[in-house]
Each structure stands twice: as C-alpha cells, then as structure tokens.
Amino acid sequence: MQVVRTVTQWRSIRRSLSSQTQRIGLVPTMGFLHDGHLSLIRIARQHCDIIVVTCFVNPTQFVPGEDFERYPRDENRDLALLKQEGVDYVLLPGGDDIYPEGFSTSIQPPASSQGWCGQSRPGHFQGVCTIVSILFNLVQPHFAFFGRKDAQQCAVIQAMTRDLNFPIEIVLCPIVRESDGLAMSSRNVYLSDEERRRALVLSKTLRLGLTLFQQGVVDSQAVLDEGKKQIQTMEGVRLDYLGVVNQNTFKSVSIIQPGNYYIGAMYVGTTRLIDNMVFGLGEAPCSE
Ligand code: PAF
Numbered sequence: 001m002q003v004v005r006t007v008t009q010w011r012s013i014r015r016s017l018s019s020q021t022q023r024i025g026l027v028p029t030m031g032f033l034h035d036g037h038l039s040l041i042r043i044a045r046q047h048c049d050i051i052v053v054t055c056f057v058n059p060t061q062f063v064p065g066e067d068f069e070r071y072p073r074d075e076n077r078d079l080a081l082l083k084q085e086g087v088d089y090v091l092l093p094g095g096d097d098i099y100p101e102g103f104s105t106s107i108q109p110p111a112s113s114q115g116w117c118g119q120s121r122p123g124h125f126q127g128v129c130t131i132v133s134i135l136f137n138l139v140q141p142h143f144a145f146f147g148r149k150d151a152q153q154c155a156v157i158q159a160m161t162r163d164l165n166f167p168i169e170i171v172l173c174p175i176v177r178e179s180d181g182l183a184m185s186s187r188n189v190y191l192s193d194e195e196r197r198r199a200l201v202l203s204k205t206l207r208l209g210l211t212l213f214q215q216g217v218v219d220s221q222a223v224l225d226e227g228k229k230q231i232q233t234m235e236g237v238r239l240d241y242l243g244v245v246n247q248n249t250f251k252s253v254s255i256i257q258p259g260n261y262y263i264g265a266m267y268v269g270t271t272r273l274i275d276n277m278v279f280g281l282g283e284a285p286c287s288e
Pocket of ligand 1: 028029030056058061128131132150153
C-alpha cells in the first residue's frame with residue numbers, strides 16, 4: 001500500500017497507471033474509518049483492480065459552527081485498517097494542497113441538494129460537490145463508491161456526475177449498522193453511553209414507518225406524524241427533519257410508493273445523526 005501525501009506525487013503515480021488495462025476504484029472518505037467504510041472497499045474490490053482511498057476532512061462541506069475542528073481523526077489507525085484491506089493507494093492530501101491560496105472555484109449542486117440536509121447545512125452540498133469533483137479529476141477512477149447512509153449526498157453526486165459527464169460509474173453501497181440498528185458513522189464516537197441509547201430512536205422510528213407502510217398506510221403525513229411523536233417522546237433528542245421523499249429528486253411525496261425513502265436527521269445532545277430506509281425494501285442494496 002502506498003501512502004501519497006501530495007497532489008504532485010499522486011499525479012505522477014496516476015500517469016503511470018493504465019486506464020486501459022486496469023479498472024481503478026475510488027473510495028472517498030473523511031477518515032476515522034469504521035466498518036461502513038471498509039464495506040465500501042470490499043465492494044470496490046469486486047469491481048476494480050486498483051483501489052484508491054482518500055482520507056480528507058474537507059473543510060468546505062462544514063457549515064460555520066459545525067465540528068470541522070473536532071471531527072475525529074486517527075491517521076495511524078486508518079492506515080493500519082486500509083493496509084489490512086489490501087488497498088493500493090491512500091491519498092492523504094493536506095488542506096493547502098487541495099485548496100491552495102487563491103482557490104475560489106465551487107460547484108453549484110443539483111436540485112436534489114435543496115431541502116433536508118441542504119437546508120439545515122447551507123453550503124454543505126456545494127462543498128461536497130466541489131471536493132468530489134476535485135477527487136474525480138485527480139484520481140480519474142472508473143468507479144466511485146459511496147455509502148447510502150448519506151442518501152441525499154448519493155442522489156446529489158449521481159446527478160452531478162451525470163450532469164458534468166464525469167466518465168465514472170457511481171456505486172451506492174448499503175448502510176452498515178451496529179447490531180442494535182444504529183447506522184455506523186464516524187460521528188457516533190461523540191455519543192456518551194446514554195446518548196448512544198437515545199440515538200436508537202431514529203432507526204426505530206424509520207423502521208416503524210416502514211411497518212406502517214407494510215400494513216397499508218400510504219399517506220406520508222400519517223407516517224411522519226407517527227414518527228415525529230416517537231422522536232419527541234425521547235429525552236435529550238432534537239429532531240432536525242423527517243421526510244418521505246422520491247429517491248431521485250428528494251422532493252416530498254404525499255402518497256408513498258415502494259422505493260421512496262424515509263429520511264431523518266436529529267441531534268442527540270450536540271451530535272447530528274442522519275439515517276434512512278426504503279419503503280417496501282428496508283435497506284437499499286448495492287446499486288450495481
Ligand atoms: O461522505 C463523506 O465522507 C464525504 O462527504 C465525502 C464524500 C468523502 C466528501 O468529503
């Protein structure tokens with residue numbers, strides 16, 4: 001496994017890789033890896049000859065006042081895990097290398113970025129689209145792998161890839177959950193034991209919504225009312241949003257169809273968590 005710390009060094013390596021004979025896969029991350037990230041790498045291995053993982057805590061996708069400074073970082077642990085997974089290249093660029101002085105370009109995210117996380121975190125998807133475009137251009141992968149926990153991010157990146165004609169196949173990979181149902185996230189490390197217990201209300205609420213749908217409830221407002229009630233009864237938790245949306249546009253739907261997403265975000269103490277499930281399916285599978 002080769003660890004690459006500068007864009008210049010990476011460019012020269014990339015020139016030596018053949019796009020004709022080798023399929024290159026990109027797994028972009030912000031580091032502090034968990035089993036969710038490792039599952040992306042394992043899925044990437046099924047499609048690709050060369051796996052490139054990037055670990056970069058991207059400042060432009062954090063809104064002022066968010067946790068950029070304290071976002072968990074553990075480079076040595078990440079490198080050990082990536083080595084175990086047989087990753088070929090790890091890119092660990094510095095902030096100034098990605099955003100040198102004078103950098104002022106950004107990508108205007110597609111319509112699916114409006115609402116939900118886009119509304120609660122203004123500028124977030126602009127930062128995501130900008131860094132993902134930079135990484136696409138640097139790595140020039142054939143495939144790129146993203147986790148479905150960030151469902152809106154997945155829709156935004158798919159639309160951006162299509163709109164900007166990046167010649168890259170986006171593979172969306174299933175959410176990995178702890179045994180009690182909590183979706184894995186680097187931010188789970190912020191939770192105290194008590195908060196960790198409270199955090200389960202989000203996945204339980206989403207599952208309840210799916211059960212109601214299975215029982216014949218198709219009115220999204222009825223599902224949302226029930227969900228909000230459930231979350232409001234949990235102490236120490238503040239709902240950001242619950243929504244029932246079309247899986248591609250992320251626009252609210254009033255009558256639920258199989259394949260629509262039930263999405264939610266909430267704060268447990270100061271930690272913001274997101275999750276989603278698919279009506280009629282439960283967990284969304286790998287998109288390949
Ligand atoms: O999902 C993430 O970890 C980040 O948003 C990504 C895609 C690595 C861009 O910084």
